[in-house]
């Protein structure tokens with residue numbers, strides 16, 4: 001029974017194990033009873049509200065590699081699962097090469113929350129509204145996963161199955177996400193529409209990344225991801241395709257934004273109606289594409305590596 005007057009956490013056992021192998025086995029042996037956790041900013045709220053009642057919470061913040069934030073000019077940025085969003089925002093390499101991710105992190109709630117909240121937690125929570133997921137999608141993020149059978153890597157695209165549902169299996173622990181180095185001269189933006197400027201989930205979120213592309217006649221390539229307008233974080237493929245292989249004009253951008261709106265399948269909820277969301281997808285996608293196009297245009301001719 002949930003006490004709505006004085007909400008509180010249900011009882012649980014806190015589990016801290018020494019190795020990833022032990023943690024994966026514990027989680028696999030206690031499927032349905034145990035969950036991994038990082039900052040806890042989703043887990044504890046869902047437990048308080050009665051949506052989750054795990055018997056065991058398995059802390060994975062100290063485990064091998066989860067605290068590392070490392071940039072390699074060839075391999076890209078590896079963000080350990082336990083690295084909080086403020087660390088990413090403060091990273092000089094993230095600021096230089098992954099500005100769209102930094103912008104997305106900054107849009108999450110408040111500084112205080114971001115000292116706990118992690119990008120990997122945002123991804124594993126699998127909310128379609130997760131603010132940092134779009135940036136990780138357009139940057140072609142790869143998840144590093146430890147399981148009872150060893151380790152594997154999975155592209156983030158295809159990871160989400162529905163609200164709160166992912167391809168993770170019992171015993172799986174995401175240890176990090178890697179973001180390849182974007183092409184030199186790439187520009188991006190994240191536009192988030194919320195009910196207020198602080199601590200609210202998005203009504204609609206639009207991430208756009210534009211990259212110089214050697215293929216004529218366009219010389220540009222655009223990636224788009226949408227938040228809060230489908231059961232999963234959405235890549236509007238038709239909109240991306242409309243921008244491919246032709247000279248960019250305001251009309252082409254408008255057409256792509258309309259396609260993004262058509263591809264979105266939002267619901268009515270307390271934050272906004274489906275109809276409003278579809279209109280905002282069109283408007284924000286057009287704004288984001290124009291902003292990125294402008295930034296790319298200003299730095300022409302493209303810098304080379």
Ligand SMILES: Cc1cc2nc3c(=O)[nH]c(=O)nc-3n(C[C@H](O)[C@H](O)[C@H](O)COP(=O)(O)OP(=O)(O)OC[C@H]3O[C@@H](n4cnc5c(N)ncnc54)[C@H](O)[C@@H]3O)c2cc1C
Nearest residue numbers: 038039040041042043108109117118121122124130131174
């Ligand atoms: C006041 C408030 C404001 C918020 N505002 C925003 C906002 O503006 N934008 C936004 O996107 N989110 C927001 N959130 C949600 C939340 O802060 C983010 O989703 C955050 O990034 C989650 O990270 P975490 O480390 O706290 O995850 P946790 O709560 O620790 O975990 C999240 C989920 O991932 C699973 N998990 C954790 N670690 C692993 C792992 N290593 N492997 C596999 N599964 C794992 C957990 O079991 C859980 O299901 C807000 C939350 C609060 C409380």
